[in-house]
Amino acid sequence: MRVIISSLLSVAAIILCQSCNGPASPAMATSNAKPDVLxxxxxxxxxxxxxxxxxxxxxxxxxxPIPSDETSYGIGELVQRELSEKLRQINEEMEKKAATSGVEQQVGDFWHSAMDSAGIEGMGVKPLQPELDRINALKSAEEVMLQAAHMHAFGIGAFFEEGVSQDAKNSEMEAYYMNQGGLGMPNRDYYLKTDARTVGIRTAYLKHIAKTFILCGVDSVQAEKKATEVLKFETALAKASRKLEDLREPYKNYNKIAIINLNSIAPKTNWTLCLQTIGVKNLDSVIVGQPEFYTTLDKLVNTTPLPVLKDYLSFHLVNSLSEYLSTAFFNESFGFYRKTLRGQEQPRPRWRRALEYEHSAMGEAVGKLFVKEYxxxxxxxxxxxxxxxxxxxxxxxxxxxxxxxxxxxxxxxxxxxxxxxxxxxPEHWRDYSSLKIDRGPLVLNMIRASQWFNNYQLNKLGKPVNRTEWDxxxxxxxxxxxxxxxxxxxxxxxxxxxxxxxxxxxxxxxxxxxxxxxxxxxxxxxxxxxxxxxxxxxxxxxxxxxxxxxxxxxxxxxxxxxxxxxxxxxxxxxxxxxxxxxxxxxxxxxxxxxxxxxxxxxxxxxxxxxxxxxxxxxxxxxxxxxxxxxxxxxxxxxxxxxxxxxxxxxxxxxxxxxxxxxxxxxxxxxxxxxxxxxxxxxxx
Ligand SMILES: [Zn+2]
Known part of the structure; x- marks a missing residue:
């Protein structure tokens, strides 16, 4: 797949694989006389x-045939399945060992919290209640933007996208990028296209928003009203967003602006305070990908009724974290994002999902444990x-x-x-020692891992680029x-x-x-x-x-x-x-x-x-x-x-x-x- 580009805009994807000593995959049989793979x-x-x-x-x-818990099937999935068996063993050993410090403690405790289905079930949405209460108490558009910034610090991309990446015009320096975002569906096309398939997905999304509110305790009539308003708000953001092909033009998506001048594109938002809240420091300018998006966002946030903005934030908070919550939340998220959007029939077993979560929380720590033998x-x-x-x-x-x-x-x-x-x-591995992982709720481990990563990235600002790093x-x-x-x-x-x-x-x-x-x-x-x-x-x-x-x-x-x-x-x-x-x-x-x-x-x-x-x-x-x-x-x-x-x-x-x-x-x-x-x- 070969892919990629570390800038926030051009993310490509791809793939290929590698050999290991794990169990023979069902697809590519091994025996004493192996068939020629080609x-x-x-x-x-x-x-x-x-x-x-x-x-x-x-x-x-x-x-x-494609297994019921996959949306696609082929060589990449085979490699992942083979790897998963090995990683599962490592995790189970670490959980049993119950080390009290170091990466072994983190891996063992993470595995425990991710596999603790009874504990997860009993908590429902409770671990997120303090954040939901904060949202509920917001009193102005300015407070709404600051809450969004606060949520960005633990990985919830409300209203916009942002992050640290090398300055495209000065690769020696790390820069802070601000891009279009804030959508609950994958991109603008899902809000605007009129073909039958896309219209069907949009209808399902509306139901998904309503159902998420119902799971949080809202009655069904109110939930439908809220969902309609949230979708309307996101559609306005989608209209202000650039098309996929237009995001690949590096010059047009590079607009360096002094932080004190951000009010030239978004006059009503206090960006200095928002950026401080996210944790941005040692910086006097940022690179804005799509200035017109921020102009529209500024206007929208200041003209949309406060309750709608609060509903938008509540929905994005819960929706972004649903898969780490109890079965009802997980199923709702799976139903829309996996089944409707991608055609996956069944969820993967919990142990495989636990590995995915762990990979996203501290992938390099796990990689270090097995790569040399692999x-x-x-x-x-x-x-x-x-x-x-x-x-x-x-x-x-x-x-x-x-x-x-x-x-x-x-x-x-x-x-x-x-x-x-x-x-x-990598020759040098990431040091996760300051990341707190425990055997408590999975969703809180995921939130702390996002906070850790946010700090890790923001700490690069103002320092020389570390070219030994792997993305x-x-x-x-x-x-x-x-x-x-x-x-x-x-x-x-x-x-x-x-x-x-x-x-x-x-x-x-x-x-x-x-x-x-x-x-x-x-x-x-x-x-x-x-x-x-x-x-x-x-x-x-x-x-x-x-x-x-x-x-x-x-x-x-x-x-x-x-x-x-x-x-x-x-x-x-x-x-x-x-x-x-x-x-x-x-x-x-x-x-x-x-x-x-x-x-x-x-x-x-x-x-x-x-x-x-x-x-x-x-x-x-x-x-x-x-x-x-x-x-x-x-x-x-x-x-x-x-x-x-x-x-x-x-x-x-x-x-x-x-x-x-x-x-x-x-x-x-x-x-x-x-x-x-x-x-x-x-x-x-
Ligand atoms: Zn490529």
Whole structure:
């Protein structure tokens, strides 16, 4: 998935996996004679020339329907399931051990509080009553904003979003970002689109708000009135919010404003006091992503009746924390956010949810307990070498580009050579010693963990950037590129294939699965439509000769058009503009991963494995990274909120642009997977 960007705006996502010694997964059987993972997944009834994604993965899909407690199922879920078994053991041991200090105490006590279903049931909403009382006592719009700020300090994103991240124009410094937010549904589209699916979701959301009030003790007539007003308020925020594709323009979403001048965009809000309440210090300016959003928010908060604002805050408080409360609250939250929005039929068992909560509360602490046994030094070396090989391949390819001037080319190569990489797990681990975890209510542990993280982030302000930090845990099936550090980060879990040890994976598979879909993908993010706007030091700064920029945009536009033409469900198209960065990274990843693969002995020897040539195995290895089936609800959700294209099109939408794909599988002009050369993307 390969994803990411640490700024608050551009969050991408993604994935891949890694091998461990856990129980064999049901999907990828192991035995003394293990089947070839690639050949055993293929669907012999589908031609690679018709639908490559189905050909590569369809055999596996037929044997592995989506379980009722998943919204999608594929390689990422398999990796997570394998990991979960290991993590569960560690947690259970720690709970029994009942250490009185250190990370073992925190892990053991957290597990106890998360698994204590009887205790959670008995408390109902009581742990949140002090906060609900505070909201109830508010007397003015100013107090409402201060309460929202107070809630931000423990992770409730009422009215807006904010956080600490490297300054996009000065990567040496940490900055404080303020962005649009405050919605209970995933983004503006859910409030404004008029297709039947979205209208249905909106109706369900209205009921969900009302039901949440009823669970808090409000009668049903009042609850419906409150819900209608809360939805109306959020719809006004949604209208003032930018579209997904417009959030990917880094210059337009960077507006540095002195704190004392914030009243120029939001005259009635006392931002100095609000920021103090959140805990912002050592700072005289902030970066506002969408100033017009704050202008509207300011107006709305000062014209909306006080009871509606209080209802909005109460709902967001309870709604954000419902899954840690008693069954009635959990079920209500599950019903809307998991079932209606994403199609999940059943909740996961409590122990798996406990692991998710723990990951969100103190993931690195848990990661540290098991990672060294999980990711061998040999594997670390293998993937570090892979990164070097992929970088070299990209350099050669850049040198040969005919459309780019030598001036831009030199700067691009300079940036490429400056890309640093982190593989496996952090050298320095986060110190959680000041986080208080006990065996009391789960929801209070979660609130304290959010407060801890808020303080941890805010403490960075005014200090030099710590470039050794990781924004993902080693047990995360994902990876990212951080433009501010000009670095790629590859967590250990991402390289694994469940049921197989790393040394059992041939180079053809690994170059497709990891070098192309992850390493090449992340490196290309440094040169996608957004990443190319940052220089080798990680600063937003235009280093392109103007004509080369024009040429880049023209060539990238071909990919926008290709993806705009894809309709995965109902009448919903892929958003070619919003997904451009990820699609470019996929395209670049395959091209440079393949170039790097061509330098290996495996490629040169041309020996077949399970009847497949090295080149065929490369393309199948890449497709293994996108082994994923989704429920229709989840697919529709992804099309509205995600800057990544659905898995199928990360394969079928990309390969027709790769010349070697045609030769590897003898694709002919009359085949579905064929597009004429004149319509292919010629960028990297
Ligand atoms: Zn990505």
């Amino acid at each position: 050949a055993s997944h293929t669907d012999s009834t589908t031609s690679p020339a018709t639908d490559f994604f189905q050909y590569a993965n369809g055999g596996w899909f037929k044997k592995n 990711f061998s030094q040999n594997a670390k070396k293998r993937y570090e070498t892979l990164v070097v090989n992929v970088k070299n391949a990209y350099k050669t390819r850049m040198q040969q580009l005919t459309w780019m001037s030598s001036e831009t080319k030199q700067k691009a190569i300079n940036k490429l050579e400056s890309i640093t990489y982190k593989v496996g797990y 993902m845990t080693p047990q995360t099936y994902n990876a990212y590129y951080n433009p501010s550090n000009n670095e790629i980060v590859l967590p250990a879990a991402m390289m694994s294939v469940p049921g197989y040890k790393d040394e059992e994976l041939d180079d053809a598979l690994v170059y497709g699965y990891t070098a192309a879909s992850t390493v090449g993908h992340e490196i290309t993010h440094g040169f996608d439509d957004e990443g190319r706007k940052y220089d080798e030091k990680g600063n937003l700064h235009n280093w392109w000769v103007p004509q080369d920029s024009v040429e880049f945009v023209k060539r990238a536009q071909v990919l926008v058009k290709q993806f705009n033409g894809i309709i995965p469900i109902d009448t919903m198209h892929i958003n070619g503009e919003a997904t451009l960065g990820e699609n470019l990274a996929d395209l670049g990843g395959v091209l440079i991963g393949l170039d790097a693969f061509k330098q290996t002995d495996t490629y040169k020897k041309r020996e077949k494995i399970s009847g497949l040539t090295p080149l065929q195995r490369f393309f199948l290895g890449y497709s293994l990274g996108w082994l994923l089936e989704q429920r229709p609800e989840r697919l529709a959700n992804q099309l509205l909120v995600d800057v990544h294209s659905p898995a199928k099109y990360r394969v079928n939408g990309i390969f027709p642009n790769i010349p070697d794909f045609y030769t590897a599988f003898s694709i002919k002009p009359t085949d579905k997977m064929y597009i004429p050369d004149s319509m292919r993307v010629h960028l990297w």
